[in-house]
Structure formats: C-alpha cells, structure tokens
Amino acid sequence: MKDGYYSIEQVFRIKAWDFASAGEASSQIKKILKQLGIDPALTRRVTIAAYEAEMNLIIHSVGGEMRLKVTPQSIIVTAEDRGPGIPDIALAMQEGYSTAPEIARELGFGAGMGLPNIKRCADRLNIQSSVGKGTLLEMYFDIKAG
Amino acid sequence: MKEYYHSVTLRKDKCRGCTNCIKRCPTEAIRVRDGKARIIAERCIDCGECIRVCPYHAKVAVTDPLSSIERFRYRIALPAPTLYGQFKDMVDPNAILIALKKIGFDYVYEVARGADYVTAFVKEALKDPQRKRPFISSACPAIVRLIQVRFPELIDNIVDVDSPMEIAAQLARMEFCEKCGVKPEDVGVFFITPCAAKMTSIRNPVGRKKSSVDGAISIQEIYGPLYNQLSKLKDEEVVQIASPFGVGWANSGGACASLGIDSYLAVDGIQNVIRVLEEIEDEKLTDLEYFEGLACPGGCVGGPLTVENGFVAKNRIRKLAEKARGKPVPEDALQAVAPKIQWRFSEKILPKPVMKLDDDIVEAMKKMETIKRIYETLPGLDCGSCGSPSCRTLAEDIVRGYASEMDCIFKLREKVKQLAQEMIVLSEKIPGGRKETERQE
Ligand SMILES: Nc1ncnc2c1ncn2[C@@H]1O[C@H](COP(=O)(O)OP(=O)(O)O)[C@@H](O)[C@H]1O
Ligand code: SF4
Ligand code: SF4
Ligand SMILES: [Mg+2]
Numbered sequence: 001m002k003d004g005y006y007s008i009e010q011v012f013r014i015k016a017w018d019f020a021s022a023g024e025a026s027s028q029i030k031k032i033l034k035q036l037g038i039d040p041a042l043t044r045r046v047t048i049a050a051y052e053a054e055m056n057l058i059i060h061s062v063g064g065e066m067r068l069k070v071t072p073q074s075i076i077v078t079a080e081d082r083g084p085g086i087p088d089i090a091l092a093m094q095e096g097y098s099t100a101p102e103i104a105r106e107l108g109f110g111a112g113m114g115l116p117n118i119k120r121c122a123d124r125l126n127i128q129s130s131v132g133k134g135t136l137l138e139m140y141f142d143i144k145a146g
Numbered sequence: 147m148k149e150y151y152h153s154v155t156l157r158k159d160k161c162r163g164c165t166n167c168i169k170r171c172p173t174e175a176i177r178v179r180d181g182k183a184r185i186i187a188e189r190c191i192d193c194g195e196c197i198r199v200c201p202y203h204a205k206v207a208v209t210d211p212l213s214s215i216e217r218f219r220y221r222i223a224l225p226a227p228t229l230y231g232q233f234k235d236m237v238d239p240n241a242i243l244i245a246l247k248k249i250g251f252d253y254v255y256e257v258a259r260g261a262d263y264v265t266a267f268v269k270e271a272l273k274d275p276q277r278k279r280p281f282i283s284s285a286c287p288a289i290v291r292l293i294q295v296r297f298p299e300l301i302d303n304i305v306d307v308d309s310p311m312e313i314a315a316q317l318a319r320m321e322f323c324e325k326c327g328v329k330p331e332d333v334g335v336f337f338i339t340p341c342a343a344k345m346t347s348i349r350n351p352v353g354r355k356k357s358s359v360d361g362a363i364s365i366q367e368i369y370g371p372l373y374n375q376l377s378k379l380k381d382e383e384v385v386q387i388a389s390p391f392g393v394g395w396a397n398s399g400g401a402c403a404s405l406g407i408d409s410y411l412a413v414d415g416i417q418n419v420i421r422v423l424e425e426i427e428d429e430k431l432t433d434l435e436y437f438e439g440l441a442c443p444g445g446c447v448g449g450p451l452t453v454e455n456g457f458v459a460k461n462r463i464r465k466l467a468e469k470a471r472g473k474p475v476p477e478d479a480l481q482a483v484a485p486k487i488q489w490r491f492s493e494k495i496l497p498k499p500v501m502k503l504d505d506d507i508v509e510a511m512k513k514m515e516t517i518k519r520i521y522e523t524l525p526g527l528d529c530g531s532c533g534s535p536s537c538r539t540l541a542e543d544i545v546r547g548y549a550s551e552m553d554c555i556f557k558l559r560e561k562v563k564q565l566a567q568e569m570i571v572l573s574e575k576i577p578g579g580r581k582e583t584e585r586q587e
Contacts, residue, residue, distance in 0.1 A: 008511045027424070036510045037502035040299035047428055072507050143507070 260314025
C-alpha cells in the first residue's frame with residue numbers, strides 16, 4: 001500500500017436524545033487527532049464541527065452514525081442519520097434558524113448556529129437530505145503539509 | 147538535562163508498586179515497572195497529585211533546605227500568601243513576616259504584593275481587544291505546563307504577564323539593594339513555597355530565560371522554626387504591605403476577585419481545570435473574559451507542601467485578607483516600576499505534544515491501528531495491575547515499546563493456561579509418558 005492512500009476510520013453510533021453521552025464522539029475525535037499529531041488549530045476546527053453535527057443527530061434526528069476518516073492529506077467527518085430529513089437546506093443553513101424543541105432550548109441548544117458553524121470550520125461541506133429518509137453531512141478538512 | 151528537571155520525584159525505597167498514583171496523574175506520566183513507580187519526565191507537569199495520593203509517601207517534592215540560604219551574604223524571603231493561613235489563632239501576617247526575619251532572612255517581600263502588581267499589569271493587558279479571549283491566568287505553573295502538554299491550541303490565551311513570584315523577586319531585590327547599597331549578586335532570593343511546580347519553575351522557567359528566584363523552601367520545612375519564633379515576638383515594625391486582594395490570591399478565585407471583572411471563571415483541582423480547558427478549546431465558553439485555573443484543591447492553600455488542612459486555611463486566608471494593610475498598586479507606582487523589571491514573558495511558550503504517537507502522520511496512523519487491535523484483545527477492566535493506568539494506555543505502551551502484552555495479568559494467565567495445556571499434550575507424546583504408563587497397566 002502506498003503511504004498516500006493509507007487511511008484510518010472510526011465509527012461512532014449516536015442515539016437520539018441521548019444527552020448523557022452528548023459530545024462523546026467529538027471528544028473521541030479530538031483525542032484521536034491529538035494523538036496523530038494534527039495541527040492544533042485544525043484539530044480545533046474539526047472538533048467544533050464534529051460536535052455541532054453530533055448534537056444535531058441527538059436533537060434533530062432519530063439517530064445515526066458519525067464516521068471519522070483520516071488520510072495523510074485530509075480529515076473527513078461524516079454524520080448520517082435515518083430521518084426525518086431537512087425539508088429546506090438553504091433555510092436550515094441560515095444563522096439563527098432552528099426548529100429545536102423547547103426542552104433542547106432549555107438545555108442551552110437551539111441557537112441555530114450549528115450548521116453555519118460547521119460551514120465556517122470545514123474546508124468543504126456537502127449536505128444531502130431527503131425528507132422521510134435522512135440526512136448525510138460530509139465535512140472535509142485539508143491537512144496542509146509542513 | 148535542564149529541560150527535564152522536576153521537583154516531583156520518586157523515593158524508590160518507599161515505593162511499594164501500588165496503582166494509586168498511576169490512575170490519578172493527569173498526563174498519564176506514571177508507570178509501575180518491576181514493582182516500582184517511574185515518572186516519564188517529558189510528561190510530568192509537577193502538579194503534585196501523586197504526592198497527595200501516595201499512601202507510602204514515596205512521591206516527594208524536592209525543594210531547597212533552609213540551610214541553603216547561607217550560600218548568600220544577604221537573604222530575602224518571598225513568602226507565598228498561602229503561608230499566612232498555616233497558623234492557628236489567626237496570627238497576624240505581619241508577625242509571620244517578622245518571624246521570617248528572625249530565622250535568618252535580612253528582608254521579606256510578600257508575594258501577595260507581587261500579586262498586587264500582577265493584577266495591575268493584567269488589568270492593562272485586558273484592555274487590548276486584539277488579544278485572544280478568554281485570558282488564562284499564568285499564576286499556576288502546573289496549569290501552564292498542562293496547557294503545553296494537553297492543550298497547545300490554548301497557549302496564546304495564557305496571559306503573558308509573569309507570576310507574582312517572579313515579579314515580587316525582582317521588586318524585592320531592587321528595593322533591598324537600593325536601601326542597603328549592596329550588590330544584587332550578593333543577595334539570594336528564596337520563595338517560601340506551597341508547591342513543587344513553583345520549584346520546577348525556578349530551575350526551569352516557562353516564559354522567561356532565567357528565574358529571578360534563587361531557591362525555594364517548602365512551607366513544611368519552615369513551619370517549625372517560624373512557629374517557635376512567633377511566640378517570642380514583641381511589638382515590631384510593620385512590614386505587611388500587600389492589599390487584601392493580593393493576600394486573597396492564595397485562594398481559588400482570588401486573582402479573579404482582584405481584577406474586578408464580571409465574566410470570569412475560577413476553578414481549582416486539576417481534573418476540574420481539565421474539564422473547563424476542554425470546553426474553552428472547543429469554543430463552548432465564548433463570552434468568558436478571564437479564566438483562573440489552579441491545580442490544587444481550593445487553590446494554593448491546598449498545595450502539596452502545606453501543613454494546615456486546605457479548607458481550614460482557605461477560611462483563615464479569607465478572614466486575614468480583610469485585615470491586610472495595603473492598597474492596590476496605584477497607576478503612577480506601576481508606571482514607575484514597569485520599565486525596571488521584566489514583568490512580561492520574554493520567551494514564547496512552546497507546545498510539548500507528548501501525547502502524539504509519531505512525528506510522521508502515516509506512522510502515527512499505523513501505530514493507532516495497532517493500538518486499537520491490541521486494545522480489543524485486552525480485558526477492558528482498567529485494573530492497573532500491568533502498571534499502566536488503563537488498558538488503552540497499556541496498548542499504547544506496547545506500541546511505543548515500553549511494555550509487552552504479558553504485563554497484563556489476564557493475558558499472562560491465558561498464556562500460562564495455554565502453555566499448561568501444551569505441556570499436557572506434549573507429555574502424552576513422550577515415550578514413557580502418562581498415556582504409555584496407562585496402557586501398560
Ligand atoms: N440531522 C438533522 N436532521 C434533521 N434536521 C436537522 C438536522 N440537522 C439540522 N437540522 C435542522 O436544521 C436546523 C438548524 O440546525 P443548526 O444550525 O444546527 O441549529 P440548531 O441545532 O441550533 O437548531 C435545525 O433546527 C433543524 O431544523
Ligand atoms: S506531579 Fe502530577 S504530572 Fe507529575 S507524575 Fe505526579 S501526578 Fe503526574
Ligand atoms: S495551585 Fe498553587 S500551590 Fe498548587 S500547583 Fe498551582 S501554584 Fe502551586
Ligand atoms: Mg445544531
């Protein structure tokens with residue numbers, strides 16, 4: 001195997017409304033990146049984006065999976081769930097837009113800044129969603145040489 | 147060599163090889179190998195957690211003996227404000243300062259007064275809107291080192307004003323030399339320390355080339371001689387000049403209170419500090435202006451080299467601070483001393499990414515895969531019998547080449563069982579072995 005194609009992957013299962021383990025996947029991701037010696041500023045961006053995606057799975061979805069993939073050139077974090085999907089992605093991307101229920105707001109979530117934050121942190125972002133089926137969020141980060 | 151000087155060390159003769167310390171160390175710096183604990187020098191931040199938890203007193207902080215002050219013609223004592231809370235009956239801090247003069251010091255300068263100056267300098271720094279928020283206090287060297295090791299992304303948040311100890315040392319030497327007309331090199335400045343981390347910072351400073359302090363004597367060592375003097379004191383001159391705020395720095399929250407800002411957070415105990423630093427790193431505490439993290443429970447009053455119960459001392463400091471005689475440092479006094487001392491860090495604080503598996507990312511990835519594979523074969527009990535703090539760290543140690551799978555007692559038992567089984571099978575094959583004998587019967 002050529003080094004350039006070497007990659008590692010880690011999968012995290014995320015349950016809906018599981019606030020007790022909220023943030024565990026993203027803190028695992030942070031730990032892995034620190035051990036790999038990824039630049040601290042990049043590690044921070046990935047962790048912030050991963051945390052927002054994780055919370056969205058917990059609050060807005062019926063549950064799903066997060067996946068971390070690292071290659072020597074890039075870090076890819078995906079968050080995939082099995083519903084309910086986002087009807088209007090452009091609207092969801094707007095700062096301050098949120099459909100978070102009251103209980104989530106009481107816990108301090110639902111500021112409508114998650115997706116905009118993810119966009120700010122990731123080098124590239126891809127969202128696919130279909131109502132009734134689910135949402136796939138792919139966050140790409142470039143590892144700069146040096 | 148100098149890079150890895152540590153005050154915290156192991157007394158091998160006292161170590162029984164238990165697992166208390168390995169589990170408590172915040173940087174996973176301790177392993178038990180061949181029945182004795184060992185500290186991985188690159189990782190240790192001198193927080194003193196292992197000193198507190200060792201039931202056999204095998205972990206110690208090396209400080210200077212009181213007799214070491216004799217190296218110098220003139221000696222200055224720099225008592226940490228924590229010292230004031232160590233004596234029963236609410237002894238006046240002024241009396242403690244006088245007692246220091248009776249046991250061999252020519253001059254005393256309160257580190258609490260240094261804290262008053264630090265407060266004034268930090269207030270200036272806080273006015274700069276360009277600086278990264280939240281500011282993180284640089285007062286506790288164990289926390290500064292923790293950030294180097296575990297939170298390198300937060301290095302720029304550390305406020306670059308030096309510690310009360312360093313500032314007090316410079317002011318003390320300057321004042322004394324001016325007053326008495328002596329040469330600075332004839333004067334030894336000694337910090338009276340509640341902790342190991344400060345001792346390490348004197349030998350191996352972070353943020354400056356060389357410490358202005360010549361040595362550190364532990365509160366535990368100086369307590370007896372001071373106590374004896376206290377009872378003999380008559381009416382004496384007044385030398386206590388620090389403000390209530392400066393004295394309050396001994397307690398967690400003291401630094402924040404003196405800054406007079408709204409949005410601050412003061413946290414003590416290293417594990418608690420780690421939790422908050424994680425949140426700051428993840429940008430979850432965005433409206434925070436200032437963070438004071440102290441490694442010891444309750445703040446420096448809970449330092450590992452103190453005598454009095456930290457909770458009692460904390461309460462005492464609170465009451466004593468109210469009676470402190472001094473005022474905060476006025477603007478003109480600050481401007482007058484600022485050019486004469488080095489109050490700002492001169493050296494960049496560098497990250498020490500000791501947790502990373504390899505400098506080469508592909509190698510690091512390969513090691514991580516191997517760690518994962520090994521980890522999955524371990525029992526997952528985190529019992530510590532192998533000498534590593536958890537199954538995960540044993541897997542890491544194996545990959546880093548510091549341990550073997552057979553250090554795990556469960557693995558070893560499996561292996562022994564398997565070997566025993568093989569022995570039986572083998573013995574059956576040997577002519578004259580068990581099977582043969584049975585057949586003959
Ligand atoms: N995984 C998801 N499944 C369904 N809807 C989602 C998902 N993630 C985000 N959304 C929708 O997008 C909105 C905006 O998300 P976000 O910017 O993270 O803000 P917040 O989580 O604070 O509501 C959410 O309120 C929700 O309506
Ligand atoms: S002083 Fe702190 S960092 Fe150093 S070995 Fe002891 S517990 Fe670990
Ligand atoms: S809290 Fe105070 S006593 Fe404890 S390590 Fe930090 S500076 Fe030393
Ligand atoms: Mg969100």
